[in-house]
Amino acid sequence: MNSGQGPAIQARGLSKQFGTLRAVDNVDLTVPRGHVYGFLGPNGSGKSTTIRMLCGLLTPSAGEIQVLGLNVPEEAEALRLRIGYMTQKFSLFEDLTVRENLEFLAAVQGLPRQQARERIDQLIDQYHFADRQKQLAGTMSGGQKQRLALAGAVINEPELLFLDEPTSAVDPESRRDFWEKLFDLADLGTTILVSTHYMDEAERCHRIAILDRGVLVADGAPGALTRDLAGRCVEVVAAQPRRAQQVLVNFPGVLSVAQIGNSLRVLAQAKEDLSATLSGALQQAGLEASVHQAEPNLEDVFVAATRGQTRDGAGSDAA
Amino acid sequence: MNWQRLYAIFLKELRQMRRDRITLAMIVVIPVMQLVLFGYAINLNLRHLPAGIADQAGNAASRTVVMDMLATGVISPVARANTPEQLMDLLRRGDISVGVVIPPDFERRLNEGREAIQVLVDGSDTVVQSAAIQLARMPLTQASASRTEPISVVSFYNPERRSAVNIVPGLIGVILTMTMVLFTAVAIVRERERGNMELLIATPVSRAELMVGKVLPYAGIGLVQTSVILLLGLWLFQVPIRGSVWEVYVAAVLLILANLTLGLLISTRAQSQFQAMQMTFFVFLPSILLSGFMFPFAGMPQVVQWLAEALPLTHFLRLIRGIMLRGADLTEMWREVLALLVFTALMMTLAILRFRKRLD
Ligand SMILES: Nc1ncnc2c1ncn2[C@@H]1O[C@H](COP(=O)(O)OP(=O)(O)OP(=O)(O)O)[C@@H](O)[C@H]1O
Ligand SMILES: [Mg+2]
Numbered sequence: 001m002n003s004g005q006g007p008a009i010q011a012r013g014l015s016k017q018f019g020t021l022r023a024v025d026n027v028d029l030t031v032p033r034g035h036v037y038g039f040l041g042p043n044g045s046g047k048s049t050t051i052r053m054l055c056g057l058l059t060p061s062a063g064e065i066q067v068l069g070l071n072v073p074e075e076a077e078a079l080r081l082r083i084g085y086m087t088q089k090f091s092l093f094e095d096l097t098v099r100e101n102l103e104f105l106a107a108v109q110g111l112p113r114q115q116a117r118e119r120i121d122q123l124i125d126q127y128h129f130a131d132r133q134k135q136l137a138g139t140m141s142g143g144q145k146q147r148l149a150l151a152g153a154v155i156n157e158p159e160l161l162f163l164d165e166p167t168s169a170v171d172p173e174s175r176r177d178f179w180e181k182l183f184d185l186a187d188l189g190t191t192i193l194v195s196t197h198y199m200d201e202a203e204r205c206h207r208i209a210i211l212d213r214g215v216l217v218a219d220g221a222p223g224a225l226t227r228d229l230a231g232r233c234v235e236v237v238a239a240q241p242r243r244a245q246q247v248l249v250n251f252p253g254v255l256s257v258a259q260i261g262n263s264l265r266v267l268a269q270a271k272e273d274l275s276a277t278l279s280g281a282l283q284q285a286g287l288e289a290s291v292h293q294a295e296p297n298l299e300d301v302f303v304a305a306t307r308g309q310t311r312d313g314a315g316s317d318a319a
Numbered sequence: 320m321n322w323q324r325l326y327a328i329f330l331k332e333l334r335q336m337r338r339d340r341i342t343l344a345m346i347v348v349i350p351v352m353q354l355v356l357f358g359y360a361i362n363l364n365l366r367h368l369p370a371g372i373a374d375q376a377g378n379a380a381s382r383t384v385v386m387d388m389l390a391t392g393v394i395s396p397v398a399r400a401n402t403p404e405q406l407m408d409l410l411r412r413g414d415i416s417v418g419v420v421i422p423p424d425f426e427r428r429l430n431e432g433r434e435a436i437q438v439l440v441d442g443s444d445t446v447v448q449s450a451a452i453q454l455a456r457m458p459l460t461q462a463s464a465s466r467t468e469p470i471s472v473v474s475f476y477n478p479e480r481r482s483a484v485n486i487v488p489g490l491i492g493v494i495l496t497m498t499m500v501l502f503t504a505v506a507i508v509r510e511r512e513r514g515n516m517e518l519l520i521a522t523p524v525s526r527a528e529l530m531v532g533k534v535l536p537y538a539g540i541g542l543v544q545t546s547v548i549l550l551l552g553l554w555l556f557q558v559p560i561r562g563s564v565w566e567v568y569v570a571a572v573l574l575i576l577a578n579l580t581l582g583l584l585i586s587t588r589a590q591s592q593f594q595a596m597q598m599t600f601f602v603f604l605p606s607i608l609l610s611g612f613m614f615p616f617a618g619m620p621q622v623v624q625w626l627a628e629a630l631p632l633t634h635f636l637r638l639i640r641g642i643m644l645r646g647a648d649l650t651e652m653w654r655e656v657l658a659l660l661v662f663t664a665l666m667m668t669l670a671i672l673r674f675r676k677r678l679d
Contacts (some may be wrong), residue, residue: 055521057678073677080523091518095338096331107327108522136338 006069008033008160008191009054014063016049016214023049025214027063031193031207036186038205038222039195042306046214047195048088051162054193055085068160081109084153088164088195090145092152094138098129101137102152109156119155126181127151142169150178154185161185163194167201179204199298208298210305218305222298229296229304231271234278236264238289247285248278256303267300320531324524328532332506336536342502346540350494350547357486358556370394371406371415376425384436388419406439416441484559487552488639489612492632494548495541495574496606497599502537503582504595512591520676527671534579541575542568561646569649570638573659577631580666587673606632634658 009031016024024046031037039047052058054067056076065072070079092101102123106116124130127147132140137148146166153161163182167175179201182192194205202208203222210218218225238244241259248266249257255269268274279291336342374381388394394417400406406418418439422428429435510516519529545568552558560567581602589595607613609623610632616624627633634655641647649656 052678057517057521059677059679076676077523077525080521085518085521087514087517087521089514089517091514091516093331093335093515094513095335100331100334104327104331105522107330108324108524110321110323110523 006033006066007031008035008068009193010066011054012064014050014053014065015061016046016053016058017061023214024053024060024211027211027214027216029209029216029219031191033191034186034189035206036182036192036194036204038202038208039193039211040197040202040208040302041195041211044213045211045306047211048164049214050211051085051164051193051195055079055083055162057085081156082158083160083162084156084158085162086146086149086153086164086166088168090137090149092137092145092149095136097134097136098140098148099124099133101148102155105152105155111156123151123155143171143174146170147174147178150181154190158190160191161193163192165195165197167196167198175201199302202298202302210302212306218301222301225301226296226298229267229300231273231293232268232304233294233296233300234266234268234275234291235294236266236278236282236289236291237262238264238282238287240287243285244282244287244289247281247287251278251281253277255307258303265294265300267303320525320527325528325532328524328529329535332533332536345498346543347547349498350490350544351551353490353494354487354548354551354555357490358552367395368393368416369397369414370417370419371398371400371409372396372419372421373400373402373406374421375401375423376421378426380429381421381425384421384425385419394419403437403439410439410441413441484556484644485640487548487556487558488643489636490552491545491548491571491639492574492610492635493607493612494544495571495635496578496632497603498544499537499541499575499578500582500585500602501596501599502540503534503579504585504589504599505592506533506537507583507586508589508592508595517678520678526674526676530583530667530670530674534583537579537582538572538575541578542571545571558643560643562642562648566642566649567639570635570642570656573638573656573663574631574635576663577635577659577666580663580670581631583670584666584673587670602630606630609633611636628658629662631659631662634662 007030009029011027011029014024014027014029015022027046027050029050039051041047049058053060054065054072056067056073056079059073067079068082070076072079093104096104099120102120103116106120111119124133127150129148129151132144137145140148146169150163150166153163167178170178175198182194183204186192194201196202205222207221208218208225209216220228236244236248241262241264245257245259245264248254248264253269253272253274255267257267258265266274266278273293275291275293279289282289282291372385374385389396398409398415400409400418403418403420406415406420409415410418420437420439422435422437425435510519549560549564549567553560582599585595585598585602589598605626609619609627610616610630611627612632616627616633619627638649638652638655638659641652642649
């Protein structure tokens with residue numbers, strides 16, 4: 001198989017129709033090998049559906065997919081030996097122990113006995129399960145379950161790893177740990193497609209894609225995407241932030257206003273410096289405030305991309 | 320078919336089963352309970368019907384007749400009465416099922432060849448009715464001493480006409496039909512409900528490996544249940560095995576496979592464990608009623624007989640009764656063996672074809 005060359009994932013015109021709902025709509029996606037690729041989007045935007053189509057679990061309504069050089073879903077069976085998939089909902093067996101779960105996965109992935117034992121010992125050590133090998137998976141905490149699911153997904157040392165919200169129940173400390181592991185894997189050449197709702201995680205990815213109602217609205221390196229927003233972000237420090245927000249939220253040219261502690265973060269609909277106009281508006285309303293330009297961050301990118309009105313972010317290919 | 324993967328599924332299923340106390344208990348409790356129920360409680364030869372007796376003659380001859388009737392064991396006296404009207408009251412209230420009236424002129428009627436004894440029956444229960452009719456046919460000669468039955472029925476293979484002997488072999492089939500279909504159907508649907516299916520189909524496990532690996536442990540359970548029924552049947556009801564024990568197990572395996580594959584097919588359709596349960600009973604009920612377990616096969620209309628031929632239990636019953644009660648061997652009944660094998664192959668093919676390694 002043509003493993004070495006070409007992107008890990010290439011999808012063209014990918015769509016999925018559930019009855020009248022178009023869950024995924026004409027998505028083009030290219031994931032280069034060895035990348036950690038972030039998948040963002042509001043709830044129900046089609047992240048899980050896209051991932052399932054990419055691993056051959058759902059049949060696309062339209063579009064073409066090539067994963068690791070294989071046509072999906074036609075050649076999905078051959079693909080399954082080379083990928084790992086961590087489902088959004090915990091899908092290991094709750095009535096098996098940690099070790100039994102790993103033994104099962106090793107066996108169905110076809111690892112020879114001796115090799116399986118070594119690999120399991122290694123994973124149990126790496127993923128800190130040494131003192132819970134005999135604990136039933138169902139009795140573990142949410143974060144522990146997700147750690148186990150990741151260990152299970154990488155048991156066959158896959159070339160490509162699909163992780164669907166792997167850290168949704170994980171504390172910040174363990175999340176850092178988790179991402180260290182992902183980068184270790186990436187260093188070894190594993191391509192990782194990971195969906196997340198955390199901006200700090202998205203920040204770490206080599207590249208991200210943002211889905212909104214099934215449509216791909218942004219795709220690029222986090223740095224490039226934030227750079228595209230330069231000049232659209234304004235920070236307002238006000239004595240009465242709630243009231244200032246009420247004044248600004250319907251102001252022409254303003255896409256969104258979010259309160260962060262005592263300050264407000266204002267995102268403009270287009271690339272224009274709003275600081276002077278906003279400052280004037282607040283003074284008129286009799287509100288004390290200092291207004292200045294701010295560095296855009298990924299959350300701004302997310303909001304700009306999913307608020308609909310402007311589609312500036314979409315297709316900005318600056319990586 | 321990859322043996323390592325097949326074994327992995329098998330082992331996983333076994334481990335999960337070991338932790339499922341309720342299922343584990345059911346494996347033994349169901350056969351024991353059913354055996355005791357059918358063996359003792361549901362006795363088709365009625366005995367000890369509560370009876371009321373109005374002996375209006377009250378002489379030596381009438382007392383002899385009453386004693387004879389009680390000696391059959393069909394009725395037990397629970398009430399005495401003076402008039403037929405009193406007996407009818409007791410019948411209506413449900414205190415008795417049978418009333419026996421011996422009129423004052425009993426002996427004269429007997430001599431004249433007229434109806435000498437009246438038996439009142441609770442006709443709302445057909446089984447009681449037929450038992451009482453037998454009672455009424457009891458030959459009455461004047462002296463009650465030298466009596467010869469004009470017609471005698473000799474029952475081969477079950478001379479005492481004990482129903483346990485007939486029922487126990489069939490019970491193996493009934494229990495296997497219920498538990499095997501249900502266990503497999505639920506085992507797979509549960510996996511779907513709990514979200515494990517998404518993990519399973521994302522692995523290289525093939526459809527056939529998944530299905531065969533999952534049902535194999537249940538085949539083992541079926542054999543355990545078969546053994547429990549055979550042993551209890553022998554111990555409690557002295558049910559004989561006239562043919563070879565080995566062939567009894569072969570027949571059981573044939574039925575187990577047929578039912579497991581049927582359970583698999585159901586699992587590809589059912590969306591929830593509850594639906595799986597409903598579909599199982601949809602198959603289970605006709606199996607009980609039409610297979611010949613409850614009612615004689617020969618008495619059913621032609622169309623129903625065709626339907627019954629499609630049920631694995633029908634063929635199993637013929638096999639198991641043949642082996643256990645008549646000492647027949649499998650080669651003599653190759654048609655039934657073939658029918659079960661064809662059923663299994665058909666169900667397995669359908670199940671594998673219907674099962675998709677997809678979520679949609
Ligand atoms: N099997 C299905 N049948 C019908 N509709 C479905 C099915 N699966 C998903 N959907 C719908 O498709 C849309 C996209 O769902 P999806 O699970 O892909 O979202 P998501 O981006 O993963 O959301 P979340 O962040 O909440 O996990 C949703 O509106 C969902 O209701
Ligand atoms: Mg999702």
